[in-house]
Amino acid sequence: MAALANSTASDSSSTCVLQLLNMIVPDDLNDDDEYEDIKDDVREECEKFGPIVDLKIPRQTRTNQNPSGVGKIFVRFENPESCSKALKALAGRKFADRTVVTTFFPEENYEVEAF
Amino acid sequence: ADGARKRKRKNRWAAAEDNHVANLINLPTSISGSMTPEQIEAYVLNLRIEEISQKLRINDVVPKDGERSPSPPPQYDGNGKRVNTREYRYRKKLEDERHKLIEKAMKTIPDFKPPADYRRPLKTQE
Structure with missing residues (x-):
């Protein structure tokens, strides 16, 4: 499995959307202040690699009790170069005592929130 | 869960050099191959298990100042020794996770093997 993760596929897989994994658990998102805190932390750090369009951190809401992608973080950059920089730089960092795992995410799935 | 959580804004990021555990588990943290969403999920699940196992092994269980939640009231055993120490609580939390x-x-x-030092907790706890 590790070999699979490492097999650098052609750069055709790079997109404008960065997927950040293993950073949060659903319970971290229940408190509104903490949720905004996390969003700010992620935005501020990602902006260091280039302009970002927006970001999405799925969580349970009153209207949607079971959204997909809870526990994942998605950041859309203006261009794939910035996204690629962030992907390399943030991998292996620590976020609230958890190791950050990064991967590209398809833009069309991001648009329709098919997390 | 923690009633009065009015934590001051504290940046949750730390440098990669400070991530001793990730360096020890030595698993790729940037997935650049073409894995399916299911494979990615399995990969991250396994990585988190390895990460926790490594934390328990090197006893890196207590978060840094400012990342800890408020301590519960102390509990003591029959000899007056505190049982719910900080280390005990965080270790327990990681073991439960x-x-x-x-x-x-x-x-x-498929073919998942738990870490060698993992013991299934006995039932009837809680």
Whole structure:
């Protein structure tokens, strides 16, 4: 499995959307202040690699009790170069005592929130 | 869960050099190959299990100042020794998380093998 993760596929897989994994658990998102805190932390750090369009951190809401992608973080950059920089730089960092795992995410799935 | 959580804004990021655990588990943290969403999920699940196992092994269980939640009231054993020490609480928390993740991995990842130093908790706790 590790070999699979490492097999650098052609750069055709790079997109404008960065997927950040293993950073949060659903319970971290229940408190509104903490949720905004996390969003700010992620935005501020990602902006260091280039302009970002927006970001999405799925969580349970009153209207949607079971959204997909809870526990994942998605950041859309203006261009794939910035996204690629962030992907390399943030991998292996620590976020609230958890190791950050990064991967590209398809833009069309991001648009329709098919997390 | 923690009633009065009015934590001051504290940046949750730390440098990669400070991530001793990631350096020890030595698993790729940037997934650049073409894995399916299911494979990615399984990969991250396994990585978190390894991460927790490594934390427990090197006793890196207590978060840094400012990342800790408020301590509960102390509990003492019959000899007046505190039982719910900080280290005990955080170790227990990680063991519980790892247990849940291993149960999930055994159901979802074919040929998954729990870490050698993992012991299933005895039932009838809580």
